[in-house]
Amino acid sequence: MTTLFELQLDKHLRRKLILICLIVAFVVSVIYGVVAYRLSNDLGVDTEIRYLEKRALFLLAEVEEEGDEAQERVNELISLMQSSELKPEALFLNVRDASGAWELNQFMPQATLMQVLSEVEALPTSALRSGFLSIDGNYFLWTKQANDDISLILITSSHSIDQARAHIIKRLSISSLIVFWIAVWLALTLSSWIAKRVEDKNEALRKLATHDNLTGLPNRLYLVDLIERDQKNTEQPLVGALLLINIDKFKEVNETLGHRNGDKLLVVFSHRLHQALAPEQQLIRSNGDEFLIWAPHYDEIQATELVGTLTATLNEPFLIDQLPIHLSITIGVALAPIHDNDIESLIIQTDIALNEARKHRSEWSIFDPSKQLEQDGQQTLRYRSELADALREQQFKLYYQPKVDLNTGQILSAEALARWHHPQDGVVPPLMFISLIEQSGKVREFGRYVIRTAIRQIDQWQTKGIAVPVAVNLSPYNLLDPDIVSFTESLLQNFNIAPEMLEIELTETATSLHLQTISKSLNGFKEIGVKLSIDDFGTGMSSLAYISSLNVDTIKIDRAFVCDMDKNDSHLSIVQTALNLAKAFGCTVVAEGVENTAQAKLLDSLGCHYGQGYYYSPPIPEDKFTAMLKFTRSLPAV
Amino acid sequence: MIKPNLHPWDRALRGIIGVVVIAFALFNGDFLEEPVIEILLFIFGALNLVSLATGWCPVYSIANIDTRSK
Numbered sequence A: 001m002t003t004l005f006e007l008q009l010d011k012h013l014r015r016k017l018i019l020i021c022l023i024v025a026f027v028v029s030v031i032y033g034v035v036a037y038r039l040s041n042d043l044g045v046d047t048e049i050r051y052l053e054k055r056a057l058f059l060l061a062e063v064e065e066e067g068d069e070a071q072e073r074v075n076e077l078i079s080l081m082q083s084s085e086l087k088p089e090a091l092f093l094n095v096r097d098a099s100g101a102w103e104l105n106q107f108m109p110q111a112t113l114m115q116v117l118s119e120v121e122a123l124p125t126s127a128l129r130s131g132f133l134s135i136d137g138n139y140f141l142w143t144k145q146a147n148d149d150i151s152l153i154l155i156t157s158s159h160s161i162d163q164a165r166a167h168i169i170k171r172l173s174i175s176s177l178i179v180f181w182i183a184v185w186l187a188l189t190l191s192s193w194i195a196k197r198v199e200d201k202n203e204a205l206r207k208l209a210t211h212d213n214l215t216g217l218p219n220r221l222y223l224v225d226l227i228e229r230d231q232k233n234t235e236q237p238l239v240g241a242l243l244l245i246n247i248d249k250f251k252e253v254n255e256t257l258g259h260r261n262g263d264k265l266l267v268v269f270s271h272r273l274h275q276a277l278a279p280e281q282q283l284i285r286s287n288g289d290e291f292l293i294w295a296p297h298y299d300e301i302q303a304t305e306l307v308g309t310l311t312a313t314l315n316e317p318f319l320i321d322q323l324p325i326h327l328s329i330t331i332g333v334a335l336a337p338i339h340d341n342d343i344e345s346l347i348i349q350t351d352i353a354l355n356e357a358r359k360h361r362s363e364w365s366i367f368d369p370s371k372q373l374e375q376d377g378q379q380t381l382r383y384r385s386e387l388a389d390a391l392r393e394q395q396f397k398l399y400y401q402p403k404v405d406l407n408t409g410q411i412l413s414a415e416a417l418a419r420w421h422h423p424q425d426g427v428v429p430p431l432m433f434i435s436l437i438e439q440s441g442k443v444r445e446f447g448r449y450v451i452r453t454a455i456r457q458i459d460q461w462q463t464k465g466i467a468v469p470v471a472v473n474l475s476p477y478n479l480l481d482p483d484i485v486s487f488t489e490s491l492l493q494n495f496n497i498a499p500e501m502l503e504i505e506l507t508e509t510a511t512s513l514h515l516q517t518i519s520k521s522l523n524g525f526k527e528i529g530v531k532l533s534i535d536d537f538g539t540g541m542s543s544l545a546y547i548s549s550l551n552v553d554t555i556k557i558d559r560a561f562v563c564d565m566d567k568n569d570s571h572l573s574i575v576q577t578a579l580n581l582a583k584a585f586g587c588t589v590v591a592e593g594v595e596n597t598a599q600a601k602l603l604d605s606l607g608c609h610y611g612q613g614y615y616y617s618p619p620i621p622e623d624k625f626t627a628m629l630k631f632t633r634s635l636p637a638v
Numbered sequence B: 001m002i003k004p005n006l007h008p009w010d011r012a013l014r015g016i017i018g019v020v021v022i023a024f025a026l027f028n029g030d031f032l033e034e035p036v037i038e039i040l041l042f043i044f045g046a047l048n049l050v051s052l053a054t055g056w057c058p059v060y061s062i063a064n065i066d067t068r069s070k
Helices: A004-008 A013-083 A110-122 A160-210 A220-234 A250-257 A259-275 A300-314 A343-359 A369-392 A434-440 A443-463 A484-494 A508-528 A544-550 A569-585 A597-606 A622-631 B008-027 B035-054 B058-063
Strands: A091-097 A100-106 A130-135 A138-146 A151-157 A240-247 A282-287 A290-296 A318-320 A323-325 A329-336 A364-366 A396-405 A411-422 A426-428 A470-473 A502-507 A531-537 A554-557 A588-591
Touching: A013 A091, A013 A100, A013 A130, A013 A138, A013 A151, A013 A160, A110 A130, A110 A138, A110 A151, A160 A220, A160 B035, A160 B058, A220 A282, A220 A290, A220 A343, A240 A300, A240 A343, A250 A259, A250 A323, A259 A282, A259 A290, A259 A300, A259 A318, A290 A300, A300 A329, A300 A364, A329 A343, A343 A364, A343 A426, A369 A411, A369 A434, A369 A443, A396 A443, A396 A622, A411 A443, A411 A622, A434 A443, A443 A470, A443 A484, A443 A502, A443 A622, A470 A531, A484 A508, A502 A508, A508 A531, A554 A569, A569 A588, A569 A597, B008 B035
Parallel strands: A329 A364, A411 A470, A470 A502, A502 A531, A531 A554, A554 A588
Antiparallel strands: A091 A100, A091 A151, A130 A138, A138 A151, A240 A290, A240 A329, A282 A290, A318 A323, A396 A411, A411 A426
16 A cells, blocks of 8 residues: 555656656757757858859859860869869869860769769759769769850869868767766756755655644654554554543643643643653644554553553643643553554544543543443434534545455455544544444435445546446445435446446345345346445354345455454354355355455465455555555555 | 765776876877867866765765765
């Protein structure tokens, strides 16, 4: 799973930037070399042609002036011109006047001359009067000049163009090398500067998102991400103690001393708290007057000792503006994995423990699962009253957990799990609200909302080119909705989604209790092509005949059997039996709650090829899941 | 504070390049006939010799590159 920390830094950013800048440097050097070469070459050729034209015009004037003596005079002049050259050039002159035509050829082979002449003659009369030709690696310049009666063609070979080109190439190659060297220098400097700036900004953003401004302490988001990252790295279940510390009556302190001093007090308080902790313990500012401490690998005894140390430290007065202020605190403690192995649930449990301590006027309390029901009672009333608003405001979000091929690590499908993004309580797990919804009369609305959201999500993924089937959990009450099948069918048709992309998951308990009444809907789903699966298999008391008659596509073995099957032989036997049963029914099996490599390997060796669990990924929000599908389609394989 | 960031091979290569380039800039006769290029080559060679002497490359330093064996 991609964590918040990994999202902040693109590890290859610097390399990519350096590579891009080097390519740009190379391209700039090449462009510079090519353009400079062509420019110099064109200038050289142009100068040569202008010089030839002047010579031709000069000869033309001589021919005109000398009349019959012209040929002799021109011969003399050309001999004079040739004598000034180190190496006499090949030259051809053709003159036509009223009395006829005569030619002069010096050192120009006849075959070459014919080739040059044919190319010059081939040019249309309106074309250039002078030009440059390359024949068999030799360069020739030609010009045609004429006045009223006389026309003249002068062709010469050119050695100076070769010399000029050699000179240009020599200088250009060295100066291109220097340009490239400077460009590389600039590229490295610039790319490093940009990468540093981006990293600094990312770090600042990360700090802003995960830290509290007042105390500089990390926030709850940081803790959740830290724990998820640790679990991902170590592949170990979560072990440790979570403490929630609340400053009693802080509101009164704030009102008495003023908010400025209240803030000062919070800073001093957090500072003292921080000093009392060991380096491996993580202090978090949860909200206003609440702080969380995560003490990894702490058991109940160590947590109790830590509570003692903290209460002793924090009961000492705090000095604000020379005024000693005594604070009383209350602490709630929850332990992983005894109470839960999910950090979000642990946070809720510390809250329950804190309320319990307050109720008993005690300084601290450890979470007692039996008290949760009592707490739930109060919370239930509140949640029940907030359900309608939550549904209207779409506070329920679908999280997605991948189902993975154990052999390849490939994500085959996803299970959609509802989470309540409560405006005050944060993310509320389904255990806290599903039964409320079932009892509230909102169950049909909620079921349809879940199906609609899942289908819309499948559609969004499809438009991005990702085809991932999604399973939704439905309550048996949803299946009592007579129109649920037609509702689903029309949605699938509207979004143009194949029915097998949707899967309905039902708990075994639900199916066994309500099979008679829900069979119509189940058959309806099967008829339109939607897949069916039994969730939490092994926990209900259903008869095999019931299961057989359901004709499901998938059986999901409950996490209770999977999580300790490597230590518990009876659970291992149940898993084996479920696998045999599935084979007999001709359906696939998915193991829930896979938490480590050993379990994945064991399942694979038993013949169960599909798994789901925290080993691969916890349920994650849509955006993170989409990123996972795009960038890490393969999770750890066996 | 100069912290060396060049592997001995990198350092030696720069030394060779530095000597060759400076020698070329000074003794190329009529080959280049361009003082600007000669001066630039001389600077390039001299910087390479500085890297040879100190084991430190300023551009590597800015780009956070280190070729020494870890």
